[in-house]
Amino acid sequence: MNNYQNSILLSVPVSHVYDALTTQRGISEWWTPSCEVGTTVGELITIRFGETFKVMRIESLRPQSEVCWSVIDAQLVVPGLTRTDEWIGTTIVFQLSSPSESTTRLDLEHLGLTPQIECFEVCSQGWTHFLASLKNYLETGKGMPYTEPSAE
Template sequence: MNHYHRQLLLAASPAAVYQAVATQHGLRSWWTQSCDVATTVGDKATFRFGEHHKVMQINSLEPGREVRWHCVEALINIDAFTRKDEWVGTDIVFRLTPQPGGKTLLDFDHIGLTPDFECFEVCERGWNQYLGSLQSLVETGQGTPFIPEVTDCSA
């Protein structure tokens, strides 16, 4: 397996982790505050990071077990990248397995995000940061999501 994969043991129940990865409130609390997330398989979720964005089709929502998205649109607006939509066609999967003591084993895969992508290193650092934010959210109640800049329109 050469795509991005990370496994985390989270001190939170599968139900709590599922709420964090499957709901707009949860995703705004650890990934990006600028997102619109549907809650029905087949619908879409849009995640914005300033001038960058991703649109995901929701392919699986199994409460307490799995969330799976398929990227249908992306813009990674970095000047050095010749291809700014590399995420299109990739899949993001959160698999949740209950563990003793009310914990959850999270198996996270970004299938298709491979080292031959121009964005791999940037995205790998991003996932490492935001999965840490997810862990913090479910364990302490406080994540560190992307917060869009507020511009002063009165100037």
């Protein structure tokens, strides 16, 4: 199985990256402002992108080194997808390391998000976008989180 994996190098201290992954403000600035973010192991994180949502249980919070969530509920509303619940049962692991005091390497592995599932391509593109958003948020103060489409 080839789980989705991606790594980015961030020009900020590891504590800033950890905060962006574990706080309401952080997640709303790079992923989606429509979120409720628990802060301790066992609590839930709910994120919404219009009709699409994901509910994740916090499995591990190791300050400055790891954040792990298991997806317990999800609905992917994407044109052309017939399986809307493929994230359920997957696990998202962020590993953090510090090559220097002012840089952080983030390694993301989404266990269960494999090429064999229907949403792999669209979800991979989503992760690529949101990791770039995280980088922009941390390095410039301005992320590219999901925003509701304008009513026309």
